[in-house]
Amino acid sequence: MAYDESREMYLETILILSRKSKTVRSVDISEYMGYSKPSVSRAMGLLKDGGYIEEDYREGIVLTKKGREIAENVYDRHITLTKMLEALGVDPKTAADDACKIEHFISDTTFSAIKAHFKKFGE
Amino acid sequence: MAYDESREMYLETILILSRKSKTVRSVDISEYMGYSKPSVSRAMGLLKDGGYIEEDYREGIVLTKKGREIAENVYDRHITLTKMLEALGVDPKTAADDACKIEHFISDTTFSAIKAHFKKFGE
DNA sequence: TCATAGAGTTAGCCAAGACTAACAAACTGC
DNA sequence: GCAGTTTGTTAGTCTTGGCTAACTCTATGA
Numbered sequence: 444m445a446y447d448e449s450r451e452m453y454l455e456t457i458l459i460l461s462r463k464s465k466t467v468r469s470v471d472i473s474e475y476m477g478y479s480k481p482s483v484s485r486a487m488g489l490l491k492d493g494g495y496i497e498e499d500y501r502e503g504i505v506l507t508k509k510g511r512e513i514a515e516n517v518y519d520r521h522i523t524l525t526k527m528l529e530a531l532g533v534d535p536k537t538a539a540d541d542a543c544k545i546e547h548f549i550s551d552t553t554f555s556a557i558k559a560h561f562k563k564f565g566e
Numbered sequence: 567m568a569y570d571e572s573r574e575m576y577l578e579t580i581l582i583l584s585r586k587s588k589t590v591r592s593v594d595i596s597e598y599m600g601y602s603k604p605s606v607s608r609a610m611g612l613l614k615d616g617g618y619i620e621e622d623y624r625e626g627i628v629l630t631k632k633g634r635e636i637a638e639n640v641y642d643r644h645i646t647l648t649k650m651l652e653a654l655g656v657d658p659k660t661a662a663d664d665a666c667k668i669e670h671f672i673s674d675t676t677f678s679a680i681k682a683h684f685k686k687f688g689e
Numbered sequence: 690t691c692a693t694a695g696a697g698t699t700a701g702c703c704a705a706g707a708c709t710a711a712c713a714a715a716c717t718g719c
Numbered sequence: 720g721c722a723g724t725t726t727g728t729t730a731g732t733c734t735t736g737g738c739t740a741a742c743t744c745t746a747t748g749a
Contacts, residue, residue, distance in 0.1 A: 449706065470726060482707055484728055531679040544671035553664045556654040572736065593696060605737055607698055 448547040451517045452476070453486050454495060457506055458514035466503035520546040520554060527561050571670040574640045575599070576609050577618060580629055581637035589626035643669040643677060650684050 456475055460467045473483045487504065490496045495510035506514055521542050528538035549557075579598055583590045596606045610627065613619045618633035629637055647665035652658060672680075 468726075469728095478706095479708060480727065481709080481729080484726095486706085488728090528676055528679065531676075531683050533676050533679045537673050537675045541672045541676045545668055548667035548671070549664045550660050552660050553651055553654075553656050556651065556656045560654050591696075596696095601736095602738060603697065604699080604739080607696095609736085611698090 449486070450490065450493075450495070451513060451547050453483075453490060454506065454510050454514040455517045455521065457496065457504055458511070458518055461506070466501075467505075468503050472504070517546055520549075523554075523558060527557065530561070572609070573613065573616075573618070574636060574670050576606075576613060577629065577633050577637040578640045578644065580619065580627055581634070581641055584629070589624075590628075591626050595627070640669055643672075646677075646681060650680070653684070 453472065453476075456472055457467055460471050460475060464471075469483045469487055470480060472478075472487075473480050476483070478486075487496065487498070490510065491498060494507055495513070497505050497507055499505060521539075524542035524545055525535075525538050528542060529535060533541070576595065576599075579595055580590055583594050583598060587594070592606045592610055593603060595601075595610075596603050599606070601609075610619065610621070613633065614621060617630055618636070620628050620630055622628060644662075644665050647668055648658075648661050651661035651665060656664070
């Protein structure tokens with residue numbers, strides 16, 4: 444879990460799932476992301492070690508402050524980038540797929556610049 | 567060499583170096599990319615197996631048609647994306663760095679849409 | 690001519706992040 | 720209350736793509 448992309452995807456997924464249902468379990472993440480249970484289990488272990496999530500027998504998997512900040516940041520990028528690509532005429536599926544890749548790699552500088560541009564030119 | 571990013575970076579580098587000097591050698595790629603000689607050596611083996619490059623004792627490493635098409639496509643994206651980010655006010659280094667990541671991941675659809683948008687709105 | 694430098698390869702290692710197989714523990718329903 | 724399902728973990732494998740160490744081969748120059 445040294446590189447960001449994988450971690451960010453897991454955290455983003457936890458955020459999305461926590462908005463849909465009250466508790467988030469490993470198996471839900473597993474289904475949502477299409478990864479095997481052991482893969483998710485190990486990832487959760489690393490996220491817990493890193494202080495990004497906590498596990499509670501009642502609440503399931505919960506984002507810590509640190510984890511939530513990352514998740515919300517990535518999710519915000521995801522939504523914003525998807526909307527922008529759709530506004531440019533890209534079909535929704537491709538827009539979401541591409542946004543999902545771009546969201547992990549671009550710098551804050553670039554993201555802000557893109558956001559400002561689209562604000563100026565509208566949709 | 568199953569995923570595209572690494573392959574595309576090598577091919578792009580070979581294209582760039584072949585425009586700068588007459589012949590391209592492994593060690594040039596090694597220096598340019600900051601990778602060790604064995605890493606480049608292995609990558610060249612895989613690119614050769616895949617039909618992306620050929621090696622000639624006189625000409626050094628040469629892109630095949632297949633390799634050149636990918637390299638030129640990626641390089642075009644790189645240049646275009648970099649220019650656009652710079653036009654949005656991103657500093658040149660960040661623009662180049664971010665373009666270098668984005669160039670490998672976005673679909674043709676998205677790239678075309680972005681290009682069309684910027685053509686319309688100018689810089 | 691022979692030493693040394695430079696280029697490239699071979700062999701083997703490592704980390705990240707997926708996977709399956711198999712097990713353990715807990716919850717559910719008859 | 721016990722059987723069977725669901726959930727999660729452990730153990731170990733695979734692939735990608737880096738790395739170092741150590742070798743070979745070629746070319747150069749004193």
